[in-house]
Amino acid sequence: MPSQITVSAPGKIIISGEHAVVHGYPALVTAVDKRIKLYVSTLTKSFSVDPLSSKKFVRESITTLRNYINSPFGKLNIVINSDIPIGRGMGSSAAYAVAISKALLLMSGKNSGSENTSKLAYELEKKYHGNPSGVDISISTMGGVLWFRKETEDFKIFSRVDIKQRLPELFLYDTGKPEETTKETVGHVSELLKKSPSKIDKVFREIEKVSRGLLEYITRQKNYDLGSLLQTNERLLEELGVVSPSTKLLIRSIENMGGVAKITGGGGLKKASGMILIYHPVRDKLVNFAEKRKLRLNVVKFGAKGVTIEK
Numbered sequence: 001m002p003s004q005i006t007v008s009a010p011g012k013i014i015i016s017g018e019h020a021v022v023h024g025y026p027a028l029v030t031a032v033d034k035r036i037k038l039y040v041s042t043l044t045k046s047f048s049v050d051p052l053s054s055k056k057f058v059r060e061s062i063t064t065l066r067n068y069i070n071s072p073f074g075k076l077n078i079v080i081n082s083d084i085p086i087g088r089g090m091g092s093s094a095a096y097a098v099a100i101s102k103a104l105l106l107m108s109g110k111n112s113g114s115e116n117t118s119k120l121a122y123e124l125e126k127k128y129h130g131n132p133s134g135v136d137i138s139i140s141t142m143g144g145v146l147w148f149r150k151e152t153e154d155f156k157i158f159s160r161v162d163i164k165q166r167l168p169e170l171f172l173y174d175t176g177k178p179e180e181t182t183k184e185t186v187g188h189v190s191e192l193l194k195k196s197p198s199k200i201d202k203v204f205r206e207i208e209k210v211s212r213g214l215l216e217y218i219t220r221q222k223n224y225d226l227g228s229l230l231q232t233n234e235r236l237l238e239e240l241g242v243v244s245p246s247t248k249l250l251i252r253s254i255e256n257m258g259g260v261a262k263i264t265g266g267g268g269l270k271k272a273s274g275m276i277l278i279y280h281p282v283r284d285k286l287v288n289f290a291e292k293r294k295l296r297l298n299v300v301k302f303g304a305k306g307v308t309i310e311k
């Protein structure tokens, strides 16, 4: 059993299907090239955490995992490095949950295969997100691009998606950290579903159609227009109320110059809405627009590898 280990796990973006996926509809999701790296050792006497979030958050996660793994690991030294933006819909907490679960399973000599790792990480994710679909955990564990569906609490299915289409460049822009947590935005949608089940179910079914369209597009089974699929997805997410007024304004101005954009992940209701995914058929137009407005764009890299033991 190793007494020290370094594990890394990727963040993600949901291409289509966020929120609907909590209620049993599919999602298309990709791991991206932003990772959390955890160095865990049993060597030092004190507990040190750097720099993500609070020590309290990490302590609580260790306590939870200790109960599940049922193995004493003594005192731990944990150093965290992450380039996944926190609270922006890019799966930073899931990546942490996956990486720490994998590290502790390995350090206690338990089966650290992907099924065990993701099951354990899902228990942790439930602690801070209440009712997550598990899509963030699965993608961070498996990497690549996945088609995912939560059938029941304990039964999730997914399939790897091979990108057969030469994808145009897609960009991310950070609208800022939402005031609401993912737990709260998920709660907001669940409330809407309770109040108007047939209306919201219809929105979810429309989201599923878009997700299927995108799946067929990237696997080259059908020739869809990427822009209109993403735009429809955004409109449906707006109907769920998870896009803030200022984010909608920005997205409308991107649309006005011929592009499209959608939130990715939980979104945000009042002020910021986390990352938005942007596409423009004429790349340079978008780049000029961003330069004029001083918006920092990041190119999305699809299909990063899943949780990994680092040398």
Ligand code: MEV
Binding pocket: 014, 017, 018, 019, 020, 021, 022, 089, 091, 131, 132, 133, 134, 135, 136, 182, 186, 265, 266, 267
């Ligand atoms: C968060 O990345 C995606 C949501 O659909 C929540 C979840 O699936 O657990 C908003």
